[in-house]
Amino acid sequence: MKKxxxxxxxxxxxxxxxxxxxxxxxxxxxxxxxxxSMDIVYDNYTLxxxxxxxxxxxxxxxxxxxxxxxxxxxxxxxxxxxPVSSLHYDRAYPNGFSAGNIQIESVQLNGNDAKYVFVGAxxxxxxxxxxxxxxxxxxxxxxxxxxxxxxxxxxxxxxGDNTINVANFYPILCVxxxxxxxxxxxxxxxxxxxxxxxxxxxxxxxxxxxxxAHTGYDTNTSVGETTTTLFTSALAVRDxxxxxxxxxxxxxGKAGDTQVNYFYYDDDHALDSLQAGIDAINTFSSTFxxxxxxxxxxxxxxxxxxxxxxxxLVYISxxxxxxxxxxxxxxxxxxxxxxxxxxxxxxxxxxxxDEGLTDYSCAVFYKANESYGVDYDKLMQSTMDNYHTFVDxxxxxxxxxxxxxxxxxxxxxxxxxxxxxAYVKGALLFDNISxxxxxxxxxxxxxxxxxxxxxxxxxxxxxxxxxxxxxKREMRSxxxxxxxxxxxx
Ligand SMILES: [Zn+2]
Numbered sequence: 125m126k127k128x129x130x131x132x133x134x135x136x137x138x139x140x141x142x143x144x145x146x147x148x149x150x151x152x153x154x155x156x157x158x159x160x161s162m163d164i165v166y167d168n169y170t171l172x173x174x175x176x177x178x179x180x181x182x183x184x185x186x187x188x189x190x191x192x193x194x195x196x197x198x199x200x201x202x203x204x205x206x207p208v209s210s211l212h213y214d215r216a217y218p219n220g221f222s223a224g225n226i227q228i229e230s231v232q233l234n235g236n237d238a239k240y241v242f243v244g245a246x247x248x249x250x251x252x253x254x255x256x257x258x259x260x261x262x263x264x265x266x267x268x269x270x271x272x273x274x275x276x277x278x279x280x281x282x283x284g285d286n287t288i289n290v291a292n293f294y295p296i297l298c299v300x301x302x303x304x305x306x307x308x309x310x311x312x313x314x315x316x317x318x319x320x321x322x323x324x325x326x327x328x329x330x331x332x333x334x335x336x337a338h339t340g341y342d343t344n345t346s347v348g349e350t351t352t353t354l355f356t357s358a359l360a361v362r363d364x365x366x367x368x369x370x371x372x373x374x375x376x377g378k379a380g381d382t383q384v385n386y387f388y389y390d391d392d393h394a395l396d397s398l399q400a401g402i403d404a405i406n407t408f409s410s411t412f413x414x415x416x417x418x419x420x421x422x423x424x425x426x427x428x429x430x431x432x433x434x435x436x437l438v439y440i441s442x443x444x445x446x447x448x449x450x451x452x453x454x455x456x457x458x459x460x461x462x463x464x465x466x467x468x469x470x471x472x473x474x475x476x477x478d479e480g481l482t483d484y485s486c487a488v489f490y491k492a493n494e495s496y497g498v499d500y501d502k503l504m505q506s507t508m509d510n511y512h513t514f515v516d517x518x519x520x521x522x523x524x525x526x527x528x529x530x531x532x533x534x535x536x537x538x539x540x541x542x543x544x545x546a547y548v549k550g551a552l553l554f555d556n557i558s559x560x561x562x563x564x565x566x567x568x569x570x571x572x573x574x575x576x577x578x579x580x581x582x583x584x585x586x587x588x589x590x591x592x593x594x595x596k597r598e599m600r601s602x603x604x605x606x607x608x609x610x611x612x613x
Contacts, residue, residue: 173294
């Protein structure tokens with residue numbers, strides 16, 4: 125996500141793949157994955173959904189229960205773990221508080237009624253008991269029927285005057301790691317999401333006057349008297365989101381064999397916005413490794429922060445008014461297709477690993493695209509200046525400052541502290557690595573890291589291992605000193 129914070133300033137085309145290569149990449153990556161199938165009927169800010177999950181246990185442990193996130197319940201009245209902090213409350217709810225939630229109506233396991241309970245402070249997890257334990261590589265089928273109420277909230281999940289943002293709306297499997305299910309609650313800091321790559325077949329029925337931008341690609345369309353059904357698929361992605369509007373205009377172009385679409389309203393520079401998405405896909409494909417999907421949708425949306433990344437689809441906030449800032453958000457969210465979308469990591473615990481690298485990737489973009497008029501060295505210097513100002517202010521106010529980056533998002537003292545450490549100091553870490561091992565060597569590290577870990581989930585150790593292997597230097601203690609807040613910048 126790109127945060128929208130005052131004085132947080134961070135603010136060719138050699139394609140490495142061809143259609144056949146990318147199609148082969150996706151075909152291989154999508155083999156033997158859990159599959160989500162959804163039939164969604166949208167009307168008047170509600171969804172009625174039939175969901176089928178063909179689950180494949182990819183973990184090394186037996187499972188006798190499965191856990192799903194129910195993020196919409198964090199938007200409900202009285203929720204403990206709210207998605208919106210008091211700092212942003214008025215902007216997020218321009219018409220006063222509006223509740224969102226998910227009502228699970230029934231759940232079946234392999235076609236029979238399942239035993240399930242809601243857990244978590246906000247009933248924001250669904251625990252389903254399995255009749256027989258599911259062994260590694262074994263399968264089971266979970267079916268659910270549910271309805272979703274979308275709140276009037278300018279957030280990832282919510283609607284405003286121009287768009288209906290439908291993300292984090294469906295039960296999605298928690299990640300099982302190191303012998304436990306990771307069930308961190310929602311948090312207003314950062315992007316509190318973590319999931320595994322899966323395949324999606326999603327059909328959306330909606331009033332025909334609306335236009336939908338979504339993760340994945342269209343496989344068919346059926347037009348009825350008053351409604352349209354869009355049949356979509358998305359293979360080897362870690363989430364599925366869509367945005368609805370009756371105001372969308374669309375411009376499209378190509379980045380290699382990827383169709384890039386820009387869905388917008390009120391943009392005098394629509395073609396420049398589209399071009400930024402195309403340039404970003406091309407630059408990051410040639411620098412880090414090929415973007416393998418058929419589509420990429422840049423979507424203007426009612427959203428209180430700068431932008432938000434989902435697989436194949438990014439929100440760009442209509443509250444970002446300056447053109448250069450708007451293009452910067454497009455570049456940032458596009459970089460997340462590599463660092464989040466393809467190389468996944470736990471954003472609760474390792475915010476710097478995707479946000480720091482994503483913000484640093486913007487500097488890489490500007491270095492490769494001089495026409496954008498942002499000088500790499502000046503950008504990194506202003507990033508450092510911002511960081512120093514943050515440290516000075518916090519030290520004066522609090523007497524001292526914790527600059528460690530290896531904290532859970534809930535353990536930062538404020539949103540600003542999280543932003544300056546995960547994004548700003550995170551970007552400075554990658555720039556500093558480039559000074560230690562050389563810029564071109566760092567690009568080799570990042571492309572090797574991408575190639576080895578795309579479609580998987582990583583930890584900081586995976587990055588450090590790749591860094592040491594490519595640079596042929598001991599780098600662990602150096603990186604750890606940054607993460608632990610021991611380096612004085
Ligand atoms: Zn971000």
